[in-house]
Amino acid sequence: MHALLIVNPNATSTTAAGRDLLAHALASRVRLTVTHTTHRGHASELARRAREDATGLIIVHGGDGTVNEVVNGLLGVPHPTRLTDLPVGPIPPIAVVPGGSANVFARSLGISPDPVEATNQVIDLIGHRTSRRIGLAHCDERWFTFNAGLGLDAQVCEAVEAHRSAGKLATPGQYLRATVRAFFAAKGAEPSLTAEVPGHEPVEGVHFAFVSNTSPWTYLNARPIHTNPGTTYDGGLGLFAMRSTRLGTTLRVARQLLAPGASPHSKSLLRVDDAARIRLTSSRPIGLQMDGDYIGLRDRVEFVSVPDALDVVAPPAR
Template structure:
């Protein structure tokens, strides 16, 4: 099988030694070509060409942003309707060896966050031809793998992007500090979002919301954060919309999110799993992020779940959850 290894050399945890180890290991299993990204959007260009050339596998060594670029580079637009689907046709498989700061997508698939361990995992999976098909989220003419957000989360991603451009390292501690800063900046502001689900009354007065394609929503080092525990790559989307910014409600919610096995529940929280489609509107332009990438301001976004959209080289899901 022919394969392309796409490496983001600027990703947080990639190293020359790790990249060489991964390439040498893959060469024992596939006919390998290696490409390093050089600019924003380059991973998408490389993936598009790999698919056009008929390569059977694309291995991504980078963070969630690089993975998102690759998928959007070669995966066609879905057919949206009563049953969202992807047009029939051949597509390469995807494998991920983490190289970023969070690596939420890879870790949610059961891939180790350690690049060396993940490399060994991948070789074993290729040897046994172990794959699975997963659903993806689609919104704003883009695919996303694990989460999207409007409001607070998008502002945090925008601030993190800005600090990264200024040369600051992206760490869990920086995410926490930035989230706290952005929360207090917006505290007391008028809620602008309305959430609409088919067959249900609109939910208005929302300050910020997440639309997840898997769980966990993110990680704090090794600690998974679950906004929608019932959401997975095999279900529809999980909607999590907060209608309060009070300190009491926020602290209670934070405790629930950080408690293993907890189901987030608050009077001011609207949360539902396995949603095929969700429409968000805002009375003023509000920030949108997808897979941690800030996309700008929007007044309306429709989120779709597209089942069985992507074949990944990854461990089979644990039937016990």
């Protein structure tokens, strides 16, 4: 089988020695071509070309941004008005060896965050032909893998990107500090969002909303965040929308998010765990993030779940 290894050499936790080890180990299992990305969007271009060339497998060594680019290159621009959102023809499966600062997607699939351990894990999975098919989601003419959102999380992603642009590492502590700053900066603002989910009454007065494609997910190393425990890659989308920024309410819900086995609930929380579509509208432009990348200001976004969208080299779902 011919496999393409797409490497982001600028990803946080990649090293030249680690990349050489990964390539050498993979070459013992597959006929391997190695390509390094050189600019933003390059991974998407490489993935699109690999699909056109009928490459058997794409292996991504980078962070969540690189994975997102590869997925969008493989699947193209989603078209909700067509009979299917997916392109015609075979789509090669992907495998991920983490190389970024958060590696949320890889963790959510059960892949080790340590690049060396993940390399051995992926090689074993390839050798045993172990994979699973997962659902994805899209909004704003772009695919995402694990989550998206409007408001607080987008502000955090924007702040972390600025931190990275200044040459600093995006650590879990940085995500936490950015979250605290963004929360208090927006605390006095009037809620601008309205959430609409088929089968539910529209809910106004929302301050911020997460839309998840899986649970749990996390930017805090191994500490999982359970916004929507009933949401999986095998089902629809999860909506977590807060109608209050009171400190006491927020802290109670935050404790629930971090508690093993918890099911977040509050009078101020709108939570739906299996939705085919979610529409969020805002009375003023508000930030949008997808897979940890800040996209920009939007006032209307529709999130669409697409089942069975992509094959991934990963352990079976638990």
